[in-house]
Amino acid sequence: MSSPAADPARRRRKDARPQELLEAALALFVDKGFAATRAEEVAQAAGVSKGTLYLYFQSKEDLLKAVISHFVSQRIAATLGEIAQHTGPCGPVLRQGLADWWIEAHDSPAAGVFKLIISEVRNFPEIGRFYAQEVVEPAHAMLAALIRRGIASGEFRPLDPDLVVHSLILPLVMLCVHRHSLAPCVSPLSADAAQFIRHHVNLVVDGLQTGAPGLPPQDSACCGPSTRSLEPPSP
Template identity: 35%
Template sequence: MPAPATDQKFQRRKEERPSEIMAAGLKIFAEKGFAATKLEEVAEAAGVSKATIYLYFDSKTDLFTAIARDIATPRLDGIEKLLDAYEGSSADLLDFVMAKLKDITTGTALPSLAKIILAESANFPEIREFYRDHIILRGAANLSRVIERGIERGEFRNCNVNAAVQEIIFPILMNTLARNIFGELPLFGPDGFFTAHAEFVARGLAADKEA
């Protein structure tokens, strides 16, 4: 016998609560930072009680890391699946990964969370370590795979892979932070930046200096 419509509606509502709490938490974290955010405010914004938050998240730190994981994990999973199956050129693969990095830094709220970590990591090392281990280092490992693949296939010049990864990531981080701190000024426009940055990276890695 099917469940009554009211019971089904309640079940759907219950299943949606974690995402609703995370959406409310993201908004308040972005506005106030980590230290100043109170779970009472998140509960009010989500339309639930503070006790309800604890049904799904153990602490404010757990909520913050769940938000970061929810944004980053599907995108990083997608990159890794492509790396496992891709058969084309390493240059095209690198272009794809760079485009995904642009998507992450312009089309998601991760930059706002990164700014919070930059400002408050000294007092809250647990959020810094989560972001480092589950997002920054995972993304760096993906880039390392692309570069190592290109070197092995003779498509990229032999280089210090760890240094090359930093040279790719750090300008992206600085552009992202600049846009979050100073606003969407033409000087920091992501379209022009990513186009130029991808060209610099491609030329720097190319086995043929004239590529």
């Protein structure tokens, strides 16, 4: 029989298992690829049995969805709440909040999700749809709404919000992909990742500012609701 003192420790271990499984899954999926990783490998890396893994996740696909949700979409949801409460100028939100989010994402295991999606999504369309619904669409809508707000207030020039979102996000996605693909094999970027992220966001926001030189004005109709959305990046 176990002693009463051991029970709390066992409960803590049980409560930590989902997190441990998600961390092990992400590391293996990024390193070996989703298709090549077996469920028992994830369980072994997390220090549990394969049966225990299936107590928490019904399939390997459900495990990958949980990885995406835990490491990316939950963070986006938290940021959505913060931006919804913001009432001041939009530029500082992008310069500080967006840059901080991507620096944290790049330096955390979350960066591996972007590489994983780009390399695997064509073979797993259901995962691609889940990623689009959980990550791409809410993030795109959040940023496009912020851009439109800045345009409406006169802070930003009347550019196409969807194109602005693409310009902001796609280089940052590729920075995360680089960390988990080329960076271990070739010379790293000449700039520090955080420095690059802030420089990139500032560059785009500077171009958005009313009166910024070098960009032609666009018809204000471009700033209305758009049916375009940012599709999950394909290999």
